[in-house]
Structure formats: structure tokens, C-alpha cells
Amino acid sequence: MNRAPVNKIIASSVVDGPGNRTAVFFQSCNFNCRYCHNPETINMCVNCGKCVETCPADALQIHDGRVVWDSEKCVQCDTCIKTCENNASPKIRYMNAEEIWQQIEPNLPFIRGITVSGGECTLQAEVVRELFTLAKQHGLTTLLDSNGSYDFRAHPELLEVSDGVMLDVKADNDERHRWLTGQSIERVLDNLEYLASIDKLEEIRTVCIPEVLENEETIRVAGRILKPYLERKAIRYKLIKFRHFGVRQQYRSYPEPTEEYMNSLKQLAEEQGFGNIVII
Ligand code: SF4
Ligand code: SF4
Structure with a gap:
């Protein structure tokens, strides 16, 4: 699928x-x-990693060059969204x-x-x-x-x-x-x-x-x-x-x-x- x-x-x-x-x-x-x-919501994340450093909940990690979001740890503060200069979000799920x-x-x-x-x-x-x-x-x-x-x-x-x-x-x-x-x-x-x-x-x-x-x-x-x-x-x-x-x-x-x-x-x-x- x-x-x-x-x-x-x-x-x-x-x-x-x-x-x-x-x-x-x-x-x-x-x-x-x-x-x-x-x-x-405009762009796809380019895995620059800048938002990983600013997340206060340790909900973002870099694995194999890609940003991985842990929805369980996320407190939805949107600091990552404010950090991103690429009009993207790391909180994406491929479904x-x-x-x-x-x-x-x-x-x-x-x-x-x-x-x-x-x-x-x-x-x-x-x-x-x-x-x-x-x-x-x-x-x-x-x-x-x-x-x-x-x-x-x-x-x-x-x-x-x-x-x-x-x-x-x-x-x-x-x-x-x-x-x-x-x-x-x-x-x-x-x-x-x-x-x-x-x-x-x-x-x-x-x-x-x-x-x-x-x-x-x-x-x-x-x-x-x-x-x-x-x-x-x-x-x-x-x-x-x-x-x-x-x-x-x-x-x-x-x-x-x-x-x-x-x-x-x-x-x-x-x-x-x-x-x-x-x-x-
Ligand atoms: S969401 Fe934005 S700041 Fe975070 S890794 Fe992706 S492009 Fe970089
Ligand atoms: S909204 Fe973004 S910065 Fe805030 S806890 Fe979730 S992943 Fe981290």
C-alpha cells in the first residue's frame, strides 16, 4: 500500500x-x-537537525541522518515548529x-x-x-x-x-x-x-x-x-x-x-x- x-x-x-x-x-x-x-505544513523536513537541539522533551532524535519523532514523549509545545526555518515539521507520520x-x-x-x-x-x-x-x-x-x-x-x-x-x-x-x-x-x-x-x-x-x-x-x-x-x-x-x-x-x-x-x-x-x- x-x-x-x-x-x-x-x-x-x-x-x-x-x-x-x-x-x-x-x-x-x-x-x-x-x-x-x-x-x-508546506515543505517536507530536510533533516537539518536544528529542531532536535531545541526540543525540551527529548522527543526528537537523529537516526541514520533522519529526524525521528517520539509522539509518546512529545508535549506538543511546538518549539520545533518555531525553530524550523524550512516551513516543515518533524512531527510527521508516514501512513x-x-x-x-x-x-x-x-x-x-x-x-x-x-x-x-x-x-x-x-x-x-x-x-x-x-x-x-x-x-x-x-x-x-x-x-x-x-x-x-x-x-x-x-x-x-x-x-x-x-x-x-x-x-x-x-x-x-x-x-x-x-x-x-x-x-x-x-x-x-x-x-x-x-x-x-x-x-x-x-x-x-x-x-x-x-x-x-x-x-x-x-x-x-x-x-x-x-x-x-x-x-x-x-x-x-x-x-x-x-x-x-x-x-x-x-x-x-x-x-x-x-x-x-x-x-x-x-x-x-x-x-x-x-x-x-x-x-x-
Ligand atoms: S523539521 Fe525543520 S528544523 Fe527540524 S530537522 Fe526538519 S527541516 Fe530541520
Ligand atoms: S512539539 Fe516539537 S519541540 Fe515540543 S516536545 Fe514535541 S517534538 Fe519536542
């Missing part, structure tokens, strides 16, 4: 899709968003779908489904597909939380076991998307239209930063692309307030939006035809 780097598994979450869900967070992302609030499922199974009486996130979960598409197949056999719903870089058109096998995608729409054009994430917007917008057309678009999300991002234009672009589909389904639009918490020091000077500003964006989204808008 394939293995994937798992950053953490949250047994019960009410913020990662509808209802109570177990959320699986995979390590590593192919975007490098300036506003990322968990940048320690196959069966091993991840064993962590989820005890939650079955309490959850409606599972959501995979990250990092970018589609970088681990094969493990996710195997995990979702197991989840479906037990009657759970399955959602992907994705940055939209995955070629969903070319890989229908992942969507066959997924109930939907929660898709980030981070910017309005390629230049601003590249500035914000380091990657092109082309595939994201293609997926936006494609997922809506096959009724696999669970929700879209935009992180809003006044003066820094053209949030209004992003909402207009999303509205324009989704216009043919919004009449038959009220696709949820989550407008997310940028917050400084967890963001890297060099990006913390970006302004946080006011309630008034967020409400003006909500009104704009309504004008574009969105009927299910949530500000968080």
Missing part, C-alpha cells in the same frame, strides 16, 4: 465541511501562500490508507464523514483514493479541501470516491495568483468550472485581505464562471477574514479586514448570484 506524510488527524471537526467530521491533514503543499496560517482508517474507525458513531486537507491533499491522491474507498464502505461522506492545482479532469478515479471538493479561489488573475501563491491560476479556474459542471463543487473559499488582494474582482470572476450553475445549486461561498495568527512574520503587516468590509464583500457575492455565503 502507498504511504503518505500525515501532519495530524483531528477526530472531530465542525469547520472542515458539513456536520461533524474527522479531518486528516497531509504534509506538503505545492503552493506557498503568503497568508498561510500553518506554514509548517497508508489502512493505518489512517484505523485512527478514524473509532469515531464512526460520531461523524458524518471525513475531510482531507493539508498542505495539499491531492499531492497524496493515491492514498486519499484508498482512504475514501474505505470510508465509503462504511457509509461516510468524503470531501477534499484543495488549492485547485490537481488535474481533476484527467483523474476521475479520485472524484469517483469523493462527494465533493472545497476549492480555494485565491485571486482573480494569473499575475496576482502567482504573487500570492507562487503558482498559476489556470488550473484552479478550470477546476472551478469543471467541478461545478459535474456537481462536485462543495464550496469555494477566498481569504480576504483589504488593500493587498483584489477580493472584489476575485468574487466577480468566481461569479462569472459559476453563473450557469448557481441557479441549480446554491454553492457555498466561504469568505475568510485574513487573520495574523500563525502567519509568517514577514506577512503579518497585511491588514485584517473589518466586519463592515466583509459585509460589503458578502453583498457583492450576493449580487453575483451566490445564495449561500458564510463569513468566517
Whole structure:
């Protein structure tokens, strides 16, 4: 069975899709968003060993040139995360779908489904597909939380076991998307239209930063692309307030939006035809 780097598994979450869900967070992302609030999930550890020296609980060791994390000793102080200059974490477990499922199974009486996130979960598409197949056999719903870089058109096998995608729409054009994430917007917008057309678009999300991002234009672009589909389904639009918490020091000077500003964006989204808008 394939293995994937798992950053953490949250047994019960009410913020990662509808209802109570177990959320699986995979390590590593192919975007490098300036506003990322968990940048320690972006890269894989390069085993430099710096965090080993700072761990107060002796929970990190170097064995054969690799950092090994002892979850029993770890006191979750996150000193290692603060030490790492590589946007990585030493607290990673390589797990196959069966091993991840064993962590989820005890939650079955309490959850409606599972959501995979990250990092970018589609970088681990094969493990996710195997995990979702197991989840479906037990009657759970399955959602992907994705940055939209995955070629969903070319890989229908992942969507066959997924109930939907929660898709980030981070910017309005390629230049601003590249500035914000380091990657092109082309595939994201293609997926936006494609997922809506096959009724696999669970929700879209935009992180809003006044003066820094053209949030209004992003909402207009999303509205324009989704216009043919919004009449038959009220696709949820989550407008997310940028917050400084967890963001890297060099990006913390970006302004946080006011309630008034967020409400003006909500009104704009309504004008574009969105009927299910949530500000968080
Ligand atoms: S987590 Fe970061 S600091 Fe620790 S060994 Fe890996 S790259 Fe180095
Ligand atoms: S969170 Fe990191 S630094 Fe803190 S005890 Fe665990 S491994 Fe050590």
C-alpha cells in the first residue's frame, strides 16, 4: 500500500465541511501562500537537525541522518515548529490508507464523514483514493479541501470516491495568483468550472485581505464562471477574514479586514448570484 506524510488527524471537526467530521491533514503543499496560517505544513523536513537541539522533551532524535519523532514523549509545545526555518515539521507520520482508517474507525458513531486537507491533499491522491474507498464502505461522506492545482479532469478515479471538493479561489488573475501563491491560476479556474459542471463543487473559499488582494474582482470572476450553475445549486461561498495568527512574520503587516468590509464583500457575492455565503 502507498504511504503518505500525515501532519495530524483531528477526530472531530465542525469547520472542515458539513456536520461533524474527522479531518486528516497531509504534509506538503505545492503552493506557498503568503497568508498561510500553518506554514509548517508546506515543505517536507530536510533533516537539518536544528529542531532536535531545541526540543525540551527529548522527543526528537537523529537516526541514520533522519529526524525521528517520539509522539509518546512529545508535549506538543511546538518549539520545533518555531525553530524550523524550512516551513516543515518533524512531527510527521508516514501512513497508508489502512493505518489512517484505523485512527478514524473509532469515531464512526460520531461523524458524518471525513475531510482531507493539508498542505495539499491531492499531492497524496493515491492514498486519499484508498482512504475514501474505505470510508465509503462504511457509509461516510468524503470531501477534499484543495488549492485547485490537481488535474481533476484527467483523474476521475479520485472524484469517483469523493462527494465533493472545497476549492480555494485565491485571486482573480494569473499575475496576482502567482504573487500570492507562487503558482498559476489556470488550473484552479478550470477546476472551478469543471467541478461545478459535474456537481462536485462543495464550496469555494477566498481569504480576504483589504488593500493587498483584489477580493472584489476575485468574487466577480468566481461569479462569472459559476453563473450557469448557481441557479441549480446554491454553492457555498466561504469568505475568510485574513487573520495574523500563525502567519509568517514577514506577512503579518497585511491588514485584517473589518466586519463592515466583509459585509460589503458578502453583498457583492450576493449580487453575483451566490445564495449561500458564510463569513468566517
Ligand atoms: S523539521 Fe525543520 S528544523 Fe527540524 S530537522 Fe526538519 S527541516 Fe530541520
Ligand atoms: S512539539 Fe516539537 S519541540 Fe515540543 S516536545 Fe514535541 S517534538 Fe519536542
